[in-house]
Amino acid sequence: MTHLLVLPILIPLGTAIVLLLLRANPMGRRIVIGISGLSILVADIVLLTSIYQKGIHSYQVGGWSAPFGIVMVGDLLSGIMLVLASVISLSALSYSFGYLKKEAQQALFHPLFFFMWAGTNGAFLTGDIFNLFVMFEVMLMSIYALLVMLGEKKQIEAGFKLISMGLFTSALFLAAAGGIYAFAGTLNMADLALKIKPHVDHPLVSAIAMMFIGVFGLKAAMMPFHFWLPDVHSAAPTPISAMLSGILIKVGVYAIIRVFCLIFVDLQGYFQGFILTMACITMFVGALGAVAQTDIKRLLAYSSVSQIGYILMGVGFFTVGGMSAALFYIISHGVIKSSLFLAAGILKKMRGSTEMSDHGDMINTSPAFTTIFFIGVISLGGIPPSGGFFMKFQLIKAGLDGAFYIPVIVAFMVSLMTLFYLFRSWQKICLSGPPQGNPLARPSVKLLIPVGILAMLCLVLGLAASPVSGLTQAAAEQLFSPELYIRAVMGAM
């Protein structure tokens, strides 16, 4: 299985093209989507197990050896992200059939979705900094297109803002890539790590590292790059909102982890204070925004900003414990937040609005919905025995172990605010009296099933916390021995 490493990129790319060809054949498209979606999941899982057993994989695209050709590298971090991406993508995909009513919409939506998936997986796997740029562009361009596809006013507006910010940071990415090539004469990340190591105190390296933080920070919605997120997440079609919160903003975090655990390993200390400060501010600003919201989708969007702060905090500790906690957080938050977004989409389908005041009495209308939403709420709030509890617990423990008291205190305060806004929203939507206007329609089962599956996963993550955290622990240990990665790519040196 030598080509295993490119399958998660090539299958979705191929699927996207096939789907374009099958424009006029809805049934055929469904079959293709089903088969290839599942096969991506299988490939990802096989890849992850293979990485877990045999160590880091590397694959030379076109047979050109590193650092001259482009290399795909799969370590545990990539493997975890891939599997998470496929789980969330599959839920969003199956949800999209019930969500997009018109065939014409689906015919465009699904190819773009698979392009996005290819770009995301490519970003997780690539070992080349310029190829990372290209993969980012694939992903971003698909997001732009998916975002404005349905042509609602809010979407056009949010999309325009996102693209303006995104194109500026794309230019910055090019500038940073140019700088790093001029400096080290190579583009392969493992090779860069080797070449930069002796010159790490050169000011240019810090400048490039900061540019990368900016570029990836925009994707990750780190404060102050988060401005696009509330508009975009609340305006986007629901499956895309779920994807954005569940996996796409994590791509930014992934890239930050990757560059700081590989290329700029020795700059970790230099940037630690900065990253932690930004993480705390992100956490706090996001939670403040969420408390202020009356619209459930926007509330969830702000909540994502806040949770990204938590993840960045775990990353910013730059300890194995912190990194492991951050990875666990990425996984659980991905699952939880996408299930909540999909649930919000059900509300939108029911009454055409996501304002919380337009909803109520879901406990009698749909006990299933109420339960699912409740699971999401307690998970995100970090109540045992859900997965959310372990994600917060590990993070806080890592912080205390490393004696980062101030971030931990901020995290404490913010998690209180988190509980407050979550429970208030749950209460308003599910417990308060029936809303004015037309009687509530029941949510369709078609939409409830993927949401329910994700909610179950939230609980499973809590019950199976120790194997999952074993995996993230191993991934974190791997990240803190970059020589493993370098050896896998460059061969014995």
Added chain:
Amino acid sequence: MKLLLPVVIGVLFGGGTYLMLKKNILKLVLGLGLISHGANVLLISSGWIGAGAVPILGQDGTEGFVDPVPQALVLTAIVIGFAALAFLLVLAIRVYRDLKTADISEIRGQRG
């Protein structure tokens, strides 16, 4: 006068940013165009060690050529930049048509 090339890049980026911050939606597009020129110029200069020959091999050795890698990168960047610019342009038209304004300061999303 090594200073001049950085100044060129600074002017491209700075001028682009200035246009981006204006109100007219077309200016934002133009600004991003300038910025992407700046990024491309920066990228191609990253292989600059002075003058060199075009990297098309003749019979006599591999010395004296310029670095081919940045050229390949810039080519990719140009194409991607063009795709993005075209997309942005059509989106700008959509903004004008749907939101009935081409003034960015009137396109105001939800506060808070």
Added chain:
Amino acid sequence: MIEWIHPALVFFATAALVPFVKGKGKSILLIGFPALAFFSLMLFPDGNYGVFTIGGFEVVFGRVDKLSRVFAYVFTLMGSVGMVYALHVKQKGQHIAALIYGGGALGSIFAGDLLSLFVFWEIMAFSSVFLVWYGGEKSWANGLRYLMVHTFGGLCLLGGIVIFAGQTGSIAFNAIPASGLGGWLILIGFLINAGAPPLHAWLPDAYPVGSITGTIFLSSFTTKTAVYVLARGFAGTEVLMWVGVIMALYGVVYAMLENNIRKLLAYHIISQVGFMVAGIGVGTELAINGAVAHAFAHILYKALLMMGMGSVIFMTGKRKGTELGGLYRTMPLTFGLFMVGGFSISGVPFLSGFISKSMVISGAAAAHYPFVVLLLTLAAAGTFLSTTLKLPYAVFMGEDKGIKAADPPGNMLLGMGLAAFICILLGVMPNLLYQLLPFPVDYHPYTAEHLLGSFQLLLATLLGFTLFLYKLHPENTISVDTDWVYRKGVVWFQQLKNPLQGIKVLRYKDFLQGLTLFSRQVSQRIQSGYLKHALVMIISFVMLSTLLFSLFKGWTLSLDSLMQTDLTLSQLLVFVLIISSTLATVLFKSRIAAVLSLGMTGFFVAFFYVLMGAPDLALTQYLVEAVSVILILLAFYYLPAYFEEKTAPASKMTDIAVSLLVGIVMTFYMLMVMDSHLTKSIASYYLEMSEKLAGGRNVVNVVIVDFRGFDTMFEIAVFSIAALGIFGMLKLNKKKAPIQREAALNGSLKREQIEEAVQREVTSK
């Protein structure tokens, strides 16, 4: 063989079964299983059960010793009694919540380690809030606040546990020193659940609005679990003694001022828990025994009182003392049973309160804390005054308001009867309770001294009460406003109350509203909704920090290298042209001129590529630039004609400042880049290998299609996606015809994809 059945498990199992049973089966299940748990406790000897190792920590689910056993007895007992009282309730959710809550409490007291303690602690908090919420719509806000406070407590506890475990390396739950951040956080977490001022406000906030039957459970479990963990972890911590005294007095004072009958009892919980906390703080064997015994007795008589008041509310629907009166005729049994509870809490001999409360006070006396003794005695008198005299007077006696009522349904009476029976039983046979206590008891409540002392106290208080009434209302028609009399009598309390109320407001109720308001204002300021603000923030942030981070690394510019002139004339010319055409793009006031100068910039950039030895690139650039300019010119047709704009001077200053910043930083950045070619690049490899391995002489082309073919493949993907996106924007929302022409134009200018798409669209029509 099952070595031990965890009573919490029995409760959880019952909760799981409740949805499936009806009628009699439900009654048997609800009462039988907690009773089963009670008896199962007797079967197993002391020891540690259910020990697991999770993540290197030893987790003990069942630590059975005398201390945990006595609490388990009273909890399971209370579970049964409370269920009897709640049998008539139709909502199964209430039963489930109550059972999970009870299970959580049992789990907490059997937890031998801090981690499982925490988990059960949270289960308790999150199941009990439903008992509050079942009180009806009015209770939601209160429930939410209840939850927030408990979550905060839980977080303190968790933080404390993590720090403590980090320091000691063990999570075993034994005596915890009240020193260091970890110890204090744990203590605060416990005290929040105990309802210690100033962290008590959740209790009188939430309990009075909870469901009638739910409040019985609420008043039994949460605070008493806190008493247990304090006794386990912080026995003999002196600060607790004073906390307890303050609680005892504070609760009584507020109880006297309160009109809402259940709120009054809620304040009494604080006061009574204060006795227990004080006993734990004293820390002698006698005092701890007293605290535990008091907890045991208190659960039962407070439940009895709550049941009594609950029955009144259940039958009349009224909650205020001033609205009630004269019910002793219509609800005689309720009245009688309530008085048993009232006398118990006041410490009347031959009732359970006497044998436990006197024990706490004696414990303090034996340990030589005279002030504590004095203050606790004072609180005891106040308890008598408010619970046993004021409350029954207002509700059952006093002026008959003609409220139609009757004694509640049989199961409620039965529940109260059971509780009253146990109160009397323990009062008469104190050794039943004493033999359960953690330390050997050598204490006899019924000495002449104790009896006389308490009678004196009670009689004096009674006398004061009647005299007070008489003096203010000689005609004895005061039943309307009994509590108004109190307010008159203790005016200074009101003065005390107001500032305290101020603190309360500051503390939480409006705190949450305030938080919402504050959040709204702050985030509206941050997220103004303008693209420009976002861009200014993002751009200046990333530029400034890039500059600073490189400056802090000590970047210096070597002027010599800058001045080296290796620029050819043509290079110089191209640079000047690029700069001037860029400035022209920025400054031109006509849109056509601006677009054309953007095109010019592109052309000059292409010249630069030629100078850099990249003719292919230059060619592509020419092509792309031409197409771009045409596209933009086409777009003119769909965009408004105006181009020039008026900008406020301040706004203009911002624009200039930000763009200057960008320009300067990028200039410096490029200087750095040019200054630091450190290692030889990989280029030589391509130059050498291009022909040998890839068989191409044009090295750039070889790099594009072969060495970095993957990039190129995805570059095409980006292109297709953009085409698809444009197509989607135009096709899926077709309103105006002209735009379609645009699609066709765009399509013809691009690679095949969009042409195909458009054509297919045309044919599909």
